[in-house]
Amino acid sequence: MSRITIADIARQAGVSTGAVSYALNNRPGVSERTRARILSVAAELGWHPSSAARSLSGERTETVGLVLARDPGMLGVESFYMQFLAGIESELSKRSYALMLQVVPDLDTEISTYESWRAARRVDGVIIVDPRDEDPRLGLFVGESALPAVVVGDTSLARGITNIWTDDAAAVRESVRYLFAMGHRHIARVGGVESFGHTLIRDRAFEDEVGALGAQGVICRTDYTAVQGASATRTLLTNSEWPSAIIYDNDIMAVAGLGVASEMGMRVPQEVSMIAWDDSPLCEATFPRLSALSHDVTRYGAHVARRLFDRIEGAAPGSFLDSTPRLRTRGTIARRVTDQ
Amino acid sequence: MSRITIADIARQAGVSTGAVSYALNNRPGVSERTRARILSVAAELGWHPSSAARSLSGERTETVGLVLARDPGMLGVESFYMQFLAGIESELSKRSYALMLQVVPDLDTEISTYESWRAARRVDGVIIVDPRDEDPRLGLFVGESALPAVVVGDTSLARGITNIWTDDAAAVRESVRYLFAMGHRHIARVGGVESFGHTLIRDRAFEDEVGALGAQGVICRTDYTAVQGASATRTLLTNSEWPSAIIYDNDIMAVAGLGVASEMGMRVPQEVSMIAWDDSPLCEATFPRLSALSHDVTRYGAHVARRLFDRIEGAAPGSFLDSTPRLRTRGTIARRVTDQ
Numbered sequence: 001m002s003r004i005t006i007a008d009i010a011r012q013a014g015v016s017t018g019a020v021s022y023a024l025n026n027r028p029g030v031s032e033r034t035r036a037r038i039l040s041v042a043a044e045l046g047w048h049p050s051s052a053a054r055s056l057s058g059e060r061t062e063t064v065g066l067v068l069a070r071d072p073g074m075l076g077v078e079s080f081y082m083q084f085l086a087g088i089e090s091e092l093s094k095r096s097y098a099l100m101l102q103v104v105p106d107l108d109t110e111i112s113t114y115e116s117w118r119a120a121r122r123v124d125g126v127i128i129v130d131p132r133d134e135d136p137r138l139g140l141f142v143g144e145s146a147l148p149a150v151v152v153g154d155t156s157l158a159r160g161i162t163n164i165w166t167d168d169a170a171a172v173r174e175s176v177r178y179l180f181a182m183g184h185r186h187i188a189r190v191g192g193v194e195s196f197g198h199t200l201i202r203d204r205a206f207e208d209e210v211g212a213l214g215a216q217g218v219i220c221r222t223d224y225t226a227v228q229g230a231s232a233t234r235t236l237l238t239n240s241e242w243p244s245a246i247i248y249d250n251d252i253m254a255v256a257g258l259g260v261a262s263e264m265g266m267r268v269p270q271e272v273s274m275i276a277w278d279d280s281p282l283c284e285a286t287f288p289r290l291s292a293l294s295h296d297v298t299r300y301g302a303h304v305a306r307r308l309f310d311r312i313e314g315a316a317p318g319s320f321l322d323s324t325p326r327l328r329t330r331g332t333i334a335r336r337v338t339d340q
Numbered sequence: 341m342s343r344i345t346i347a348d349i350a351r352q353a354g355v356s357t358g359a360v361s362y363a364l365n366n367r368p369g370v371s372e373r374t375r376a377r378i379l380s381v382a383a384e385l386g387w388h389p390s391s392a393a394r395s396l397s398g399e400r401t402e403t404v405g406l407v408l409a410r411d412p413g414m415l416g417v418e419s420f421y422m423q424f425l426a427g428i429e430s431e432l433s434k435r436s437y438a439l440m441l442q443v444v445p446d447l448d449t450e451i452s453t454y455e456s457w458r459a460a461r462r463v464d465g466v467i468i469v470d471p472r473d474e475d476p477r478l479g480l481f482v483g484e485s486a487l488p489a490v491v492v493g494d495t496s497l498a499r500g501i502t503n504i505w506t507d508d509a510a511a512v513r514e515s516v517r518y519l520f521a522m523g524h525r526h527i528a529r530v531g532g533v534e535s536f537g538h539t540l541i542r543d544r545a546f547e548d549e550v551g552a553l554g555a556q557g558v559i560c561r562t563d564y565t566a567v568q569g570a571s572a573t574r575t576l577l578t579n580s581e582w583p584s585a586i587i588y589d590n591d592i593m594a595v596a597g598l599g600v601a602s603e604m605g606m607r608v609p610q611e612v613s614m615i616a617w618d619d620s621p622l623c624e625a626t627f628p629r630l631s632a633l634s635h636d637v638t639r640y641g642a643h644v645a646r647r648l649f650d651r652i653e654g655a656a657p658g659s660f661l662d663s664t665p666r667l668r669t670r671g672t673i674a675r676r677v678t679d680q
Contacts, residue, residue, distance in 0.1 A: 006361065018357035021346065075426040082422045086415040089443035098440040103429035226625035252625060259627035285566035285592060287599035
């Protein structure tokens, strides 16, 4: 595609490129008559006010950025990110904004991606996901001249940058209390990646609540995949003192857990109860249907995008609770009746 | 964030904006001495060669576009798109390209999105998915001055635009023949959205092969969701002459089908065999594990991105077979032994 440049317009109109730049950016420096001629030549040549020109003139790029530091092969597994993206998109499209998405292998590359976006003025703001303790990325977004940013995660991790969070600790505590009330005294948590701040927050809430109730609790560590979810479940259920209830950190691991129980001939929920996280259509597709800690991930994404627009438009940083995931009981929780 | 403009540099260096433009774009029109002074002032002011400036000078935007005309709420359900995006990203990141992603409600909005991207020079090329018969989008990408594009889908749908395709017809025929060889004489297909060209291609291959073998075939229509996959399965298995094998158009519907069979107390695969499409980690998570038409979706996305880069760099349009999905048998196919 051939592009019309300022130089093309200048040549055709017989003026300097500076004059063209003033005219097209609607700034003083050329007479009204010259401006009119330049605009007419520009229109004739098929020139459009491009995002490029707007950006050079200090206006918006109409783009927000999101970097995911994840193994590309793992991204398709969880429904969370696609629903979250869909929610972001629903707000972006209202404003004709586009999303600049980049998948990178690690945090260092994520940081250099932000730096190059900033240097090249490619985005108006960014959405930062999976914040960690002492997160090395966040320093880039602190201070007056920093690129507007929002953090998707807990206030304790956000270093004063606008954050939007779900109260995962309350959700974990609610689940543990409910299972305890249903007679469960030995409860397992199959948790996700340890370096993510929200994993630690859920871990702590689990340990605190189990401890407060005087129940027995165990945490297994995974990478969120079905394979590791299955493997953790196999280890838990093979133990002579198996837990009578398992809380999984996402939906796909709970499906895998259900598969393992079925393979081992253990009845769910009669012999072992199960709870998934990130309630998705998948939780409705299994039999028995999966009880899950449910929150609207698409709406969460939309909320995050709105807060980023607020920041871009100059709002002060803030901390915003999106929701507290609620336990939606379906077919995988039962009162513990047998002695184990 | 304040942006350094060409005018700022011109003012500081005491030259015209045209001279700055020539110097920064490394084009003739200024002396070497002036160029050096301008570059030094630009560096002093913190000016970076932005994508905006490159675009205005006729160079690359380093961005490719993808529009998904899908209900945002449905995008999270299937693993296909996230894996496909991850594959695209794996090639983009090698070249420091970004993906401009937009989710829109319908084809009309998709078309106007392409038009505005083109007008504003926001992307170097686009990836078009879910091509249809007589697709109204493709006219935008035919002709000398059109934006470079690739179509993800069958050659018969691509109207001469570069396309990358998987041989779905061969995959369907292979599955039907295998099921027939295993004694199945009544086979169902739970198909996806009818307006997508690949759905019709799979439909035709299914009908042809079932007809050629003298077997009985039935097609159910769905929207790819677990809910409709479950509902179609319920209808099929409730019929007094139920099919002894079902081929699903994605993975989530097959999981839902497995759930329905389990709920109805029908044994899989002893009483009914099942095959999923788009083999994903989900197919390994269920019990029994789902047999599936398997292809590497992440690699497919990477292939598509490479072909788009070829087009952007001026390669002639072509038609490229990515792969033929292969039947990966796991635990959900058995020889039909009982009379039904």
